[in-house]
Amino acid sequence: MTFITSAQTLARVTTKDWRGHLLPIVLGGIMAAAALAFVSYLLWPTWEVDSASGPARLPISVGSTLFNVPSASIRMKIQHHSGPQERIDLSFTYPALQPPDAPKHVSAADVEDAMQPIDRIFLSIAAHHDSLAPEIRVRTIFPRYLEQTQTLSEDGLTMRPFREGSPYSGEDLFSAVPNLAARCTREASTPGMCLSERRVEGADLTFRFPRSWLSQWREVADAMDRLTQQLHGSR
Template identity: 25%
Template sequence: MTAYHPQDPAVDQTPPAYPAQAAAALAEAVRTRLKRPPPPLPRADGALLKAAAAIMLLGALATGLALYLGHREVPLEPVIQPARIGTVSLVVPQNLTGTEPDDTSRLVGMVRLRLDWPSLGPAQTGPTALQSRQRLLVTLSPPDKVNDPQTQLSVYARFLTPTVWSNPGGLVVRGFRKGSPYEGDELYVSVPDGRGFAARCPLDGAKSDSARPDLDEPCRVTFRHRGMDVNIRFPRAIIADWELMLGGVRRTIDGLIR
């Protein structure tokens, strides 16, 4: 047996490491390990992740599109304005009156409607309104004896000229005498007696309030319906469709009565 000699070179003379040095070495090894880039994913796993991301993106886009279309297709409920004309109670959608939601002006005992022709829906208003569209301006008011059809015809008859000519739509046309209150207008009446329709329109180029450049509805007709006087201002171009116009306005009014 060989005896240990402290000066023997065959024996490792390095003193044992201290615990702190061992911990530092271990930490350095961990840091070196973490700095290395991760190994690339297998090709199949990368393709799977890309497909999953694409599916999630398409799902998000589809959800957003559905929400947008659903919000766009749901119309806003129009503001309803209650009204009373004589003994008749009405509920009038504000979009038929042409007023803005913050408009505080109200016609006491009267209702005004602005209707698109021929749809009879809400008419476009303001400077952005399409000039190619036509509209009806309808005023509902309490009954007045002067607006009774028979009374109107008897008043007009005193100032009519004897000349009569026909007009499309089954109407006949009469002129008014010079110097009469209706000079510059023509009277369009239904046959045989004008009880169904009697409207006044200005002559082409007539200088009157109804022929102002900013007024596109120069013709006017007044009749009685459901206990109210109904006055319609309308373009001359649609006078041949008077039966459709009166029928549509009557149905619109019927839908407002409560």
């Protein structure tokens, strides 16, 4: 009888002690959850930006040649991934040579107001598959279609027009030794544009820019050199 009474007393004491510790445990859990929620709130903007923007640069192989490409410079959504590709199309602001900002929506009523001078240099990188190198084309193919006359500017830039009826009719060839050769359309209802090519291992780089920029052709040639180095420099 004494044993049973002692057991009942111990059970009541134990139950009372457990209930006494329950309140501090609950309060501690609430405080821990609040602290975790506060830390998560502070860190959440950083996580969101990183997951939305993705990597700043992508390793892309064109013609088995590796390029380190800024993600924001890629013009076509289908090309926005790392790994081997047959071709990629890029654009950079000039003269900063930075990826452009996201395009803004322009309504039909704002088209005329939106027509601004081109401030970008466009670049296409494509596998050449052992086709004729750009510098060889300039030396051996283009001269067959050029007029004999040429114009030499004061800053060392030579201009020769292509013959009418040739495959390059309506264009002019601008060259300067050693670092510039550009085939340019003439100014008309649309601005004249220039095309300059160079080969890097298994890929050909084709730069496009406004003809009007040739008034500062040394800066343009330097910009193409710098872009080539940024995309395919020593790593």
